[in-house]
Structure formats: C-alpha cells, structure tokens
Amino acid sequence: MYEKYYGFRERPFQLTPTPNWFYASKLHKRALAYLQYGLSQGEGFIVITGDVGTGKTTIANQLLNQLNQDEIIAKQIVTSKLEPDDLIRMVASSFNLVVTEHTKASYLDAIYSYLKRLHAQHRRALLLVDEAQNLPLASIEELRMLSNFQFNGKPLLQSFLLGQNELNAIIQSPDMEQFRQRIIASSNLSALQPDDTKAYIQYRLQQAGADSSIIHEDCYPFIHQQSKGIPRKINTLMDRVLLYGYLEDKKQLNTDDVQLVIAEINQEVANLHPSAPMPPSSAADNTGISHNVSTALNSMIEEKLKLLQEMDELLKKQQKALQQKESKPFD
Structure with a gap:
C-alpha cells in the first residue's frame, strides 16, 4: 500500500523470511x-x-x-x-x-x-x-x-x-x-541490542531502496523498547508506522508518530486481553487516533486474522489427510 509513496521496491518489513534480506547481527x-x-x-x-x-x-x-x-x-x-x-x-x-x-x-x-x-x-x-x-x-x-x-x-x-x-x-x-x-x-x-535494532531497521529500509532518514533518529529507542529487540516484532511495528505515515501523508516520521502507533497497538492488545493493563502513552492521550488510520489498520488486522484462520484450517486438513492415508498401523 505504501511502497510507491516512499519509493520502496518492495515492502521492507515483511513477516515472511527473505534470504536476500538477511541482517547478520x-x-x-x-x-x-x-x-x-x-x-x-x-x-x-x-x-x-x-x-x-x-x-x-x-x-x-x-x-x-x-x-x-x-x-x-x-x-x-x-x-x-x-x-x-x-x-x-x-x-x-x-x-x-x-x-x-x-x-x-x-x-x-x-x-x-x-x-x-x-x-x-x-x-x-x-x-x-x-x-x-x-x-x-x-x-x-x-x-x-x-x-x-x-x-x-x-x-x-x-x-x-x-x-x-x-x-x-x-x-x-x-x-x-x-x-x-x-x-x-x-x-x-x-x-537484538538497541544498536542492532537501529542497524536492522536502516538495513531493511536501504534494501527496499529508500533513505533511512524517513525515520527520525530519536525514534529508535521507542521502537526498541516496544519490540524488545525481537526482529518479528520490529517488522510488525515498522510496517504499522509506515502505513500510518502513508495515510497521514508524512514523508518523515518522528517520535510523536511512532508513539501514536505504539499507543494504538497497546490499545488493541488491551482490547484482546481486557485484564492486561495498557501502558500509558501521552501521544494517545493528547493526540488521539485519526479515523482514517484506525479504519485502515482495523481492516489490515482483519485480513491477517483471516489469513491465520485459513492457514490453521489448511494445516488441519493436511494432518487429517496424512492420518487417512496411513490408516493401517505400523507392524
């Protein structure tokens, strides 16, 4: 969705592992x-x-x-x-x-x-x-x-x-x-350690064909804290941050933007797990979430949930087919 807007050749933070995009910490x-x-x-x-x-x-x-x-x-x-x-x-x-x-x-x-x-x-x-x-x-x-x-x-x-x-x-x-x-x-x-988190993000942005300056230097500590340095979580967060930037027409993203997206993710987690406390965020309290961003992100979440359900059904069918194929017990 945002690839053309930022001049990416492809999405830099896909969840599917890509050998050509291997960052070696x-x-x-x-x-x-x-x-x-x-x-x-x-x-x-x-x-x-x-x-x-x-x-x-x-x-x-x-x-x-x-x-x-x-x-x-x-x-x-x-x-x-x-x-x-x-x-x-x-x-x-x-x-x-x-x-x-x-x-x-x-x-x-x-x-x-x-x-x-x-x-x-x-x-x-x-x-x-x-x-x-x-x-x-x-x-x-x-x-x-x-x-x-x-x-x-x-x-x-x-x-x-x-x-x-x-x-x-x-x-x-x-x-x-x-x-x-x-x-x-x-x-x-x-x-990943904080320095590696920053290097990981910059590497993937450059691999996608974009200037890493679209993410302000001060954003990286917030990204590392939210993702805990887990590459998959970094990918998920950065994908959301870039989607937000596209929807809000922002060529460069600053700490307020990143904190706002983090606040929305935390709110989603709180909605899925009502008993879990939501970390406070001044960006969420003072700025709020735009209707366009919220709608687009909710749609993306629904699509991912649907995909996960389809993958789960496929796995169940494969396991069932294997069991039916091998109906005879081993000697």
Whole structure:
C-alpha cells in the first residue's frame, strides 16, 4: 500500500523470511557459522534455539540458499506434535519417497535405500527440523536413530534442529543423554541490542531502496523498547508506522508518530486481553487516533486474522489427510 509513496521496491518489513534480506547481527552470524560448521562435518546434530521471532527460520533459509544442490539435498519440515511413526512418514514424504506397504519397516527401508543412492552419487541428505520443541521425546529419539544410517562408516543423513527455548529443557532430559552426545554445536538466539535494532531497521529500509532518514533518529529507542529487540516484532511495528505515515501523508516520521502507533497497538492488545493493563502513552492521550488510520489498520488486522484462520484450517486438513492415508498401523 505504501511502497510507491516512499519509493520502496518492495515492502521492507515483511513477516515472511527473505534470504536476500538477511541482517547478520553478531548472534545471527554466530548461529549461521555453527550451521555451516556442522554442515562441513557431515554428521551429528546442530541445535539452534531462541524465542519466537528471533530469526531461527530466517537463518535456516539463509543456509538453504547457500547450499550446492549438486552436493546436498536439503529438506525442511515444520513439526507439530508428531509421534515417532508420523515423523518417519513425514521425513519420507519430504524426500518424495513412495512405499508399497505402509509399515514402519517399509518407510525406513525406503529412506535408507534413498540415502544410499545419494551416497553413490557423491551427494548427501540434510534435514532441517523447524519448531522442534513440539516433538515428543520419543520422536527426537527417532531422529537420533535415523542418524545411525551409515554406509561404509559414513553417516548418510544429518539433521539440524531449530526450536523455541523449550527445546533446551527437552534436550536436557535424563532420557536424552545419547542424543546430547550427538550434538556437535548449539546456539541460542536472543533479542537484538538497541544498536542492532537501529542497524536492522536502516538495513531493511536501504534494501527496499529508500533513505533511512524517513525515520527520525530519536525514534529508535521507542521502537526498541516496544519490540524488545525481537526482529518479528520490529517488522510488525515498522510496517504499522509506515502505513500510518502513508495515510497521514508524512514523508518523515518522528517520535510523536511512532508513539501514536505504539499507543494504538497497546490499545488493541488491551482490547484482546481486557485484564492486561495498557501502558500509558501521552501521544494517545493528547493526540488521539485519526479515523482514517484506525479504519485502515482495523481492516489490515482483519485480513491477517483471516489469513491465520485459513492457514490453521489448511494445516488441519493436511494432518487429517496424512492420518487417512496411513490408516493401517505400523507392524
């Protein structure tokens, strides 16, 4: 909506991870370096954890974007609470493997045969497991068992686990000792520091083809405080700030503008959670929210909620289809 107004080539603060827009803070550089190191080792597990929105999936996409497809066949799966048998099915499906009998032995045999074919071609397989904190202990153990597939002493499958901070507690369980011994590197992503928040915003504005001066220097502390340095929250807030600027015909945005948008977001949160206190904001008390801005933002929120509902329905249908397809129990 506001791209042409500010001269952007595309929206600078999209929520969908984009490899070409990867901003490498110190922590993100370290996590990516661990992934690259693990990849060079060709064995073991790499574990990347962090709070929601800190950039785990973005880092995974960055790694996938750098891979040589002639050497490594990489597949990424996003897990829900998959039991071990369902996880095996999903792994086989991600590599487009077909079985004649829907038994666990058949799926494992198909995976092993496929991995051996890759090995004969001087290639190997990489599995990136996103949202791994959703997996039961038994399913994580199943991933460890898959890592036992070898040929002539060389591992055939390597897995990277990406998950929220709860994954750390799962891995530290007494029952996960064997899995922990297979971890060759791990990293935890935390929020951006104030300087990185500013650099992140300026980088994305410049990538979009605009001058970062459209955001006044004094705005950054407010943006960092509201977003807590979480990249996804920064994107959401900045998207709203730019939309406000477009609707109010503001080529440059100052602290009053940012505080006004923050006040509206806080009000929306308070409306969704009536028991939660709303942080005070002088901008909201003294300035108020224009009717045009409020209407446009409400419309945008309704569209996003509708999209989330559609995605949820699609996920439910996919899970139901998988259950129906594999109606026979494993032997």
